[in-house]
Amino acid sequence: MEIERPRSLDGALAALAAHPGADLLAGGTDLMVEINFGRKRPEHLIVVQPLAELRDLDRNGAVRVGAGVTYTRLLAEGGGSFAAVREMARTVGSPQIRNAGTVGGNLGTSSPAGDALPVLAAFDATVVLRSRRGERRIPFADYMTGPKRNARAPDEIVVAAEWRDPGPAQTFLKVGTRNAMVIAVASLCLVVERARKSVRVALGSCGPTILRAGEAERFAEELIDESGWDEPLDVSEAAAARFGELVAAAARPIDDVRGSARYRRHVLGVMARRALERVGSVVA
Amino acid sequence: MRIHLTVNGLEREADVWEGSSLLTALREDLGLPGSKNACEQGECGSCSVLLDDQLLCSCLVLAAAAEGHRIRTVEDLGKDERLHPVQRAFVDAGAVQCGFCTPGFIVASYALLRDNPEPSEAEIREALSGNLCRCTGYGKIIEAVRRASREMYR
């Protein structure tokens, strides 16, 4: 095992160009477990954790979150248009895990249960990749291609995720067996971007990749078309129930150790109703 | 590979396997067995240390990547003859049974009280949510943190 500790992003890109497919080490909360248990013996390991170029967190205008930003740093941000980001970060692991784990690591692992991913999907985020060949920007929907699979080339490093500020009508919910230290049985992020008359719902842990619930999105947009995009939405019980059904129908869940497909559909319906009620009343 | 670490204020050197965790380096190579090894997957917190003042699981830190950072382990908080108030409070509250989880809880409680001198019960539970104890049922541990808070900031 050969370990490289480049001092700059350029150095890391050069090291990766020399050893395409080398493993990158950020917070280590996924990769070190693999190494400790002998499931992975990287030939080349490039430590990207200290790189300053990956740590920017910019919320003026377009939002940019560097790949090396930890959950603890996200939690320290103010709410508003970061409400769902904070709700998400709060559910991750434990203080120890949040101090180490990064958004770039979540994107690197690309687990369907990765908690940052439904948020990035619902925000229509762009994943920014860099290599010696240049920069590539791809929509999250094209980035994650399957369970633990993504469109990153072997010589690329994820440098950041970017998105347009969607306003404060947003929320993230996650269900697990307890509050701390839990991999999601199912999770959901809902964004109502009133300025663009757009509703987006993304589901985690409910399919091979992060799923968007298109029909539920259209349904909610029609609801808000009627009540007015500048007005708080008073969600009727029937409308909330229908929204929940449509979200549940968009899932492609499986039975596994964490939960059954049937339970996942049920819990998605519950989370969807709650999310719509919570977010509907939020007007910027 | 040879690595140079700053542990508890001292410059130390060790020969470690490239993939070695900081926890293994501390315990096997540097004679600091206070940090415990129970799960090696970040679930139990018994290996908790401070790295540049941040609470981390040392089993998830690559030893070689810890070069250039300040590491503090439970051994640095207090000595047998002079316990840290957090350690004293754990003894006095009866928060120690088998003791395996205790070093991790001590470091995590220390980090909590450093940032938040008078935490509520909910804040204590949240701050210690990355540490598991199979013996005490946590009641006495929470009591110990309250005692330590009173001792330190009275």
Ligand SMILES: Cc1cc2nc3c(=O)[nH]c(=O)nc-3n(C[C@H](O)[C@H](O)[C@H](O)COP(=O)(O)OP(=O)(O)OC[C@H]3O[C@@H](n4cnc5c(N)ncnc54)[C@H](O)[C@@H]3O)c2cc1C
């Ligand atoms: C006890 C425990 C609890 C956890 N709880 C949660 C949870 O609640 N929710 C959750 O989503 N996850 C959880 N995780 C998983 C993990 O913490 C997250 O996936 C985290 O975001 C990984 O980030 P990291 O920086 O530690 O990644 P690392 O382990 O350093 O890297 C993970 C992968 O990403 C790659 N990578 C890292 N940085 C980059 C980059 N810049 N560009 C491209 N690839 C990169 C690495 O090569 C590696 O393959 C938990 C893990 C543990 C051990």
Ligand code: FES
């Ligand atoms: S040994 Fe590190 S968290 Fe359990």
Ligand code: FES
């Ligand atoms: S005292 Fe035995 S595990 Fe906590």
